[in-house]
Amino acid sequence: MSYLKRSPWVIHYDASSCNGCDIEVLACLTPVYDLERFGIINTGNPKHADIFLVTGSVNEQNKEVIQNIYHQMPEPKVVLVLGICATSGGVFRECYNVSGGVDKIIPVDVYVPGCAVRPEAIIDGVARGLAILEEKHKKFQEISGGKGELVITEAAIEDAQEILDLQKLAYQSEAEIYNDFSLSPLKQSLEELREDFKNKVFLKSVMHGKIVGSVRAYLEEDTCHIRRLIVHPTYQNYGLGRKLMRRVEAKFGQAKRFETFTGHKSRRNIYFHQRLGYKIFKREHVSQLRDRVFMEKPLKKE
Amino acid sequence: MNIFLNILLYLVLAPLTGGLLAGLDRKITARMQSRIGPPILQPFFDVLKLTQKENLVVRRSQNFYIGFFLVLVIFTGALFFTGKDILLVIFAFTLAAIFFVLAGFKASSPYSFIGAHRELLQMMAYEPVIILSAVGMYMVTRSFYVSDIVSFSRPLIYYLPGILFGLLYILAMKFRKSPFDLAASHHAHQELVKGITTEFSGKALAMIEVAHWYENMLVLGFIYLFFARLPLAGALLSLLAYFLVILIDNTFARVKWQLALLSCWLVTLIFGFGNILVLFILRK
Numbered sequence: 343m344s345y346l347k348r349s350p351w352v353i354h355y356d357a358s359s360c361n362g363c364d365i366e367v368l369a370c371l372t373p374v375y376d377l378e379r380f381g382i383i384n385t386g387n388p389k390h391a392d393i394f395l396v397t398g399s400v401n402e403q404n405k406e407v408i409q410n411i412y413h414q415m416p417e418p419k420v421v422l423v424l425g426i427c428a429t430s431g432g433v434f435r436e437c438y439n440v441s442g443g444v445d446k447i448i449p450v451d452v453y454v455p456g457c458a459v460r461p462e463a464i465i466d467g468v469a470r471g472l473a474i475l476e477e478k479h480k481k482f483q484e485i486s487g488g489k490g491e492l493v494i495t496e497a498a499i500e501d502a503q504e505i506l507d508l509q510k511l512a513y514q515s516e517a518e519i520y521n522d523f524s525l526s527p528l529k530q531s532l533e534e535l536r537e538d539f540k541n542k543v544f545l546k547s548v549m550h551g552k553i554v555g556s557v558r559a560y561l562e563e564d565t566c567h568i569r570r571l572i573v574h575p576t577y578q579n580y581g582l583g584r585k586l587m588r589r590v591e592a593k594f595g596q597a598k599r600f601e602t603f604t605g606h607k608s609r610r611n612i613y614f615h616q617r618l619g620y621k622i623f624k625r626e627h628v629s630q631l632r633d634r635v636f637m638e639k640p641l642k643k644e
Numbered sequence: 645m646n647i648f649l650n651i652l653l654y655l656v657l658a659p660l661t662g663g664l665l666a667g668l669d670r671k672i673t674a675r676m677q678s679r680i681g682p683p684i685l686q687p688f689f690d691v692l693k694l695t696q697k698e699n700l701v702v703r704r705s706q707n708f709y710i711g712f713f714l715v716l717v718i719f720t721g722a723l724f725f726t727g728k729d730i731l732l733v734i735f736a737f738t739l740a741a742i743f744f745v746l747a748g749f750k751a752s753s754p755y756s757f758i759g760a761h762r763e764l765l766q767m768m769a770y771e772p773v774i775i776l777s778a779v780g781m782y783m784v785t786r787s788f789y790v791s792d793i794v795s796f797s798r799p800l801i802y803y804l805p806g807i808l809f810g811l812l813y814i815l816a817m818k819f820r821k822s823p824f825d826l827a828a829s830h831h832a833h834q835e836l837v838k839g840i841t842t843e844f845s846g847k848a849l850a851m852i853e854v855a856h857w858y859e860n861m862l863v864l865g866f867i868y869l870f871f872a873r874l875p876l877a878g879a880l881l882s883l884l885a886y887f888l889v890i891l892i893d894n895t896f897a898r899v900k901w902q903l904a905l906l907s908c909w910l911v912t913l914i915f916g917f918g919n920i921l922v923l924f925i926l927r928k
Contacts, residue, residue: 344693344696346693346696348693349689349690349692373677373679376679376680376681378670378674378679378681378682379681379682381683381689381690386838387837387838389700390838390841392693414700416845416846417697417698418698
């Protein structure tokens with residue numbers, strides 16, 4: 343049994359815009375609505391919080407603040423965006439300084455539109471967030487307890503949309519490292535990804551009918567190029583990536599060497615590949631923000 | 645045999661009562677603000693939830709200190725409720741608090757640093773009156789043993805009203821309540837984030853919470869000592885003291901640390917030390 347539902351602690355951040363929604367959130371804590379009767383506490387400390395409430399649209403200045411708060415919250419956590427500005431940017435969406443809704447920079451679980459959002463709607467949103475919190479908690483127990491069964495198979499073109507969604511989620515952390523949200527994996531369209539299916543082999547790892555990881559690869563001369571290894575953020579650090587790499591290497595058993603690349607600041611990716619026997623052999627300049635580090639693994643001679 | 649039973653009873657009952665009292669506190673506070681408030685069992689839900697959260701640390705060792713803090717608080721309470729030397733109780737209690745402060749420093753964030761500093765200031769403010777209360781109890785009962793103090797022929801309040809007042813004055817500090825809620829900033833969370841507990845999450849925070857329940861029971865036990873001759877009245881009056889702290893918490897704003905320190909020392913000096921002086925002169 344989980345107690346997350348009985349005691350959700352929230353942290354509230356007001357990003358920008360008019361503060362109308364901000365005030366409505368505070369109204370929820372007053373005697374009229376009294377959120378505390380559900381065990382909800384407004385903590386003001388990300389490390390104590392389970393639910394992240396964001397009001398207002400995202401602009402260039404508070405982008406990092408929101409990401410920072412999000413990353414400081416211990417799992418399982420849920421993000422609620424309150425009001426139309428936080429949902430999509432609202433009337434400010436075309437302003438030169440506004441990036442749009444909160445989901446442009448962190449994964450959002452519940453959208454509560456409104457201008458200003460009503461306290462009743464906020465309470466309803468939190469209640470929906472609790473169900474998601476519960477679900478995430480179950481997932482964690484499954485992965486950490488090794489209960490969830492993982493199936494790795496070749497992906498078909500019908501999986502394109504799901505893989506694309508996952509790719510955009512998984513590459514968020516990379517984009518944050520370089521503060522560059524124009525990375526090609528984030529910009530890829532469904533058509534482009536469908537094109538990829540023609541010349542690349544896609545592997546997917548599925549848990550409970552949902553794709554939680556994927557990798558693609560193709561053979562060129564005697565070299566197998568491995569591209570875009572992605573694992574759902576919730577499922578990272580449980581060895582899913584390693585399993586995918588092993589499988590793709592086995593699939594291209596005829597290759598003489600394997601090659602992949604990552605960004606120069608992506609220390610975790612580099613370390614991950616080094617653990618699998620890859621070595622850096624080339625560095626290439628791609629943009630002002632980023633260098634591309636190429637890693638290779640020659641196949642053992644029998 | 646008997647002592648083991650006592651310790652076992654204490655280990656189970658102290659956190660249960662402490663948690664229930666914390667729940668009651670939140671309910672009463674809510675009612676004072678004309679809100680409905682959370683269920684009485686809310687503090688237990690909170691702690692159980694915290695055990696299900698991810699363990700997020702700045703440094704791994706910070707949770708080790710918290711573990712020591714919890715163990716020492718439990719040890720202190722065990723000494724107290726089995727009627728051992730009250731000086732040992734006070735020193736073990738101080739040591740426990742020191743481990744809490746160390747944990748705050750170890751987490752090395754500006755907020756927990758300020759919180760830890762303030763916790764040290766609070767200790768400076770409340771320690772004198774606690775030590776004076778041991779001195780006063782010894783002067784009256786001629787023993788440092790809690791078991792002897794409890795079985796003294798008359799309630800200690802007859803001899804030590806000033807010291808009891810001093811203890812009541814610092815009570816808000818030990819319960820982490822306004823106006824002396826400086827270190828953990830329980831209510832004014834926007835100012836110091838969460839003070840000394842800022843960097844603790846998940847199981848470590850749950851441990852702090854449970855340690856706090858044990859701590860509260862110990863402090864209420866201290867108040868009880870003054871009425872120990874009349875057990876029922878003693879229990880009721882300690883609960884009344886708890887209610888008083890809640891009432892003050894809801895009616896007073898937080899003070900600055902200078903005022904907290906100064907007023908605690910003044911009250912200790914005038915009422916606590918004055919009480920001892922009068923006792924000394926009368927005994928002569």
